[in-house]
Amino acid sequence: MGVYDELQARGLIAQMTDEEKIKELLNNDKITFYIGFDPTADSLHVGHFVQIMVMAHMQRAGHVPIALFGGGTGMIGDPSGKSDMRQMLTKETIDHNIACFQKQMSRLIDFSEGKAIMANNGDWLLDLNYIEFLRDIGVHFSVNRMLAAECYKQRLEKGLSFFELNYMLMQSYDFLELNHRYNCVMELGGDDQWSNIIGGVRLLRQKEAKEVYGMTFTLLTTSEGKKMGKTEKGAVWLDPEKTSPFDFYQYWRNVDDADVIRCLKILTFLPMEEINELAKLEGGELNKAKEILAFEVTKLIHGEEEAVKAQEGARALFGAGANTDNMPSSTITAADFTDGTIGVLDMLTKVKLVPSRAEGRRLIEQGGLSVDDVKITSIGETLTLAGNFEKKYVIVKKGKKVYHKVTVE
CATH class of the missing domain: 3.40.50.620 (HUPs)
Incomplete structure (x- = not known):
């Protein structure tokens, strides 16, 4: 050809x-x-x-x-x-x-x-x-x-x-x-x-x-004609300092079902025969195609080592058993706790997952925050060193696509 x-x-x-x-x-x-x-x-x-x-x-x-x-x-x-x-x-x-x-x-x-x-x-x-x-x-x-x-x-x-x-x-x-x-x-x-x-x-x-x-x-657009490459944080950059390899990987891992095959055609060197086979997948099976897309694109831009790290971090989020070492993370210390507890809002602002307490309140009130897969329903909710942080970290999910590991040192 x-x-x-x-x-x-x-x-x-x-x-x-x-x-x-x-x-x-x-x-x-x-x-x-x-x-x-x-x-x-x-x-x-x-x-x-x-x-x-x-x-x-x-x-x-x-x-x-x-x-x-x-x-x-x-x-x-x-x-x-x-x-x-x-x-x-x-x-x-x-x-x-x-x-x-x-x-x-x-x-x-x-x-x-x-x-x-x-x-x-x-x-x-x-x-x-x-x-x-x-x-x-x-x-x-x-x-x-x-x-x-x-x-x-x-x-x-x-x-x-x-x-x-x-x-x-x-x-x-x-x-x-x-x-x-x-x-x-x-x-x-x-x-x-x-x-x-x-x-x-x-x-x-x-x-x-x-x-x-x-x-x-063709311009890189979704099936609805909207330009791709924008997130709530802004543009998706090729510079790892502006968009981390993990966030870059997650962007492609989370594309809509309707867009994944087109992205595989446009943004990877996978042979068309292989892409046409992946196009036969339906429903939940499309996650396999999305994972291949995310890995291939991240490998092209950031190299295979970073792509593997991003994939392992992402798989940990979806319960595939990989470790969480490569997930975006922040640390807090025991001094940030009062009598062994820390308010969820305090933790969010401490690790800069929200720009302000007001934004944190809004996120919780809209049902957009989970800690270790448990939805946070009250702005006054607290986490404990002995309970929530027994394994030394928690996984915070903000919105549908942002995951963050918070570790206690």
């Missing part, structure tokens, strides 16, 4: 500029392509994961990926999918974020000599002569066509700055530069990038009479 067929089988491809030609190129040729990453944070998140997986599939098939970091475009910010203008970042912050991206991406992409390229559009965008740029590039863009593009159209109601209107020109210019420097002939991106990608393809055709191509892939 060629890489085009592989991407199709996994449901990754959304739109293409020339389906037949792209299929022929990807299955039978070796090309250089690029995907852009604007460094708006100091870590990649789950939303970037699909893009990196596509790069990895393409690289494994012999194509050469360019990871283009937005040292220039990051100073403006892409308006696509945003209701408000992005916060402006300093050059120092952007450079730091790029370094973080490069380190994380190297887990899945081989950047050794000739295998892949890292580029930074700041190298050509930051020193542009504006008048020359307008004369050379701006003449090829119709404002009417740009405003009809989805990425701009949805912003017109709230207001679109001229500052952001330049973004499409800059991203299109990136394609031109990468074509000149590396003979890059294809731009890939999430489906929300379709208008920007078309801009670059059109620019190369009009300005240089070159045939280049664009392809978008």
Whole structure:
């Protein structure tokens, strides 16, 4: 199976500029392509994961990926999918974020000599002569066509700055530069990038009479069309300091039944034959597929050792007999107890499982807290050293998905 067929089988491809030609190129040729990453944070998140997986599939098939970091475009910010203008970042912050991206991406992409390229559009965008740029590039863009593009159209109601209107020109210019420097002939991106990608393809055709191509892939959404990668704590990050390997594992372990097979196709390298077998599972048996998904994705991002630890910690929560050593945990001391007892609210705030006592009260009143599988029903409930902490720890369950081990030292 060629890489085009592989991407199709996994449901990754959304739109293409020339389906037949792209299929022929990807299955039978070796090309250089690029995907852009604007460094708006100091870590990649789950939303970037699909893009990196596509790069990895393409690289494994012999194509050469360019990871283009937005040292220039990051100073403006892409308006696509945003209701408000992005916060402006300093050059120092952007450079730091790029370094973080490069380190994380190297887990899945081989950047050794000739295998892949890292580029930074700041190298050509930051020193542009504006008048020359307008004369050379701006003449090829119709404002009417740009405003009809989805990425701009949805912003017109709230207001679109001229500052952001330049973004499409800059991203299109990136394609031109990468074509000149590396003979890059294809731009890939999430489906929300379709208008920007078309801009670059059109620019190369009009300005240089070159045939280049664009392809978008599906965004990571649930079966209901909502973006995945958000929790009550915020985004699911690839940086273990921002989202622990255990929490990362638990996120995938807890995906809805309707989403698990699609996630296996998009976010793992498991063979399609194996995924199709897992798709036959129903009801409670789907937990097996979820566990495989969580393990495979965590292994890709954090390595096998962390994936094993996260799996053992998670299995302990579901009574599979594994130890609890790898579960997120906090410690309290005997000094935190009064006459051998501690209030549940006091314990929650002590280990920062809730930001305030008021939040803790609300959690208990809504029936969202259990200790060692016993639901806490009263805000005045207490735990004892001799009873609850006889085995030196308790397992606190907050809401449906947050588990925490509290140990007495």
